[in-house]
Amino acid sequence: MPTSLITAAQLTKRREAQPAPVLLDVNDASVFDAQHLKGAVNANVFEMNFLAQVREKLGLQPEQPVIVYGPNSSSYASRLAADKLVAAGFAEVEEFRGGLEAAIEAGLPLEGDAAKLKALQQPERAQGQLPVDTAESQVRWIGRNLASQHEGTVGIQSGYINVVDGILRGGELVLDLEQISCIDIGDEETGGVLLKHFRDMEFFHIDQYPLAKVQIEHVDFNPHATPGSPNYEVVGSLTLKGVTAPVGAKLVGDSKNKLTWACQGMVEIDRTRWNVIYGSGKFFQHLGMHAVNDHISVNLKLIFGGK
Structure with missing residues (x-):
C-alpha cells in the first residue's frame, strides 16, 4: 500500500481515531530528547538497525497504523522511513512530511524544551x-x-x-x-x-x-x-x-x-x-x-x- 501524505490538521484528526496510529519520530535521538510531538516514540531512520528498533525496541507490529515524521519538508527522513516500513510489510503508513517544524508552526501539542531544540539548531561555534x-x-x-x-x-x-x-x-x-x-x-x-x-x-x-x-x-x-x-x-x-x-x-x-x-x-x-x-x-x-x-x-x- 503506498504511503499517504497528511497535513497538520489531518494529523490531529487521525490521532483521535481508533485504533490510534503510532506516531513515529524518525529524527536523531538528540532532537527527539529536545522536543517532539506529544506521545511520539523515536527510532532514528539513519541507524542501520532502524527496522529492528521499530520491531524490537518499540514493539510495533506490521498491522498497526503508523504516522512518521522527521524535521521538516525539505528533509527526506520521513519519506525514507515510510518507504522502509512499507517494504518491511507495514500495511498502513502515513507521512507527516512537514515534520517537527510544521508541528511547531501549527501549534500542535509538544513535549520537551524549545530552548534545547534551538541550542541544537544553533550550536556554539569554535573561535x-x-x-x-x-x-x-x-x-x-x-x-x-x-x-x-x-x-x-x-x-x-x-x-x-x-x-x-x-x-x-x-x-x-x-x-x-x-x-x-x-x-x-x-x-x-x-x-x-x-x-x-x-x-x-x-x-x-x-x-x-x-x-x-x-x-x-x-x-x-x-x-x-x-x-x-x-x-x-x-x-x-x-x-x-x-x-x-x-x-x-x-x-x-x-x-x-x-x-x-x-x-x-x-x-x-x-x-x-x-x-x-x-x-x-x-x-x-x-x-x-x-x-x-x-x-x-x-x-x-x-x-x-x-x-
Whole structure:
C-alpha cells in the first residue's frame, strides 16, 4: 500500500481515531530528547538497525497504523522511513512530511524544551587560534603506477588554524616526513625498502628536508553548502624539498563544538612541481615497470582545538 501524505490538521484528526496510529519520530535521538510531538516514540531512520528498533525496541507490529515524521519538508527522513516500513510489510503508513517544524508552526501539542531544540539548531561555534590535534588528525597519501598503488601516512609535527565565528580564515600545517609510513605492504622487509627509497634525493630527500609546510593564504566559504558537501575552497602554498608552490583543496569543515573545529578533504598534487621526479615520464624515458604516476592523492582528516 503506498504511503499517504497528511497535513497538520489531518494529523490531529487521525490521532483521535481508533485504533490510534503510532506516531513515529524518525529524527536523531538528540532532537527527539529536545522536543517532539506529544506521545511520539523515536527510532532514528539513519541507524542501520532502524527496522529492528521499530520491531524490537518499540514493539510495533506490521498491522498497526503508523504516522512518521522527521524535521521538516525539505528533509527526506520521513519519506525514507515510510518507504522502509512499507517494504518491511507495514500495511498502513502515513507521512507527516512537514515534520517537527510544521508541528511547531501549527501549534500542535509538544513535549520537551524549545530552548534545547534551538541550542541544537544553533550550536556554539569554535573561535580563535586552535592548535592541531596531532593524535586525532591524519594525513594519508596514495601513490600509483599503471598497475598498482601504495598508501600510507605522514606525521604531523605542528599546526594551527584561525577561526572567526566558526568559519576558517587561515592557518598552517607542518608535516614530519621522518614519520612517513606505508600501511599496505604486509612484508616488513619490502615495506622498509620502499620507505628507504622515499628518503632518496629523487624522492623526498628526507635527510636534508625532513619537514614540509602547508600555508593557507586564501579561504572561500560557502554558507549554503549542505552538510557533507565541500563548504570550503582553500588556496595556499606547500613547501616541500625546499620548493614552495601553490596548492589548493576543497574541504568539508565545521565546528564540532565551541572548542573544536574539524575538516576532511582530498588534495591531488603533481609531485614533480616539488622536484620529486623518480619514475616520472616527464623526465625519464623507457621506464617500463619503474614508471610512477606524477600525481599523489593526499587525504586529510584534521582536528583542531580541544575535545
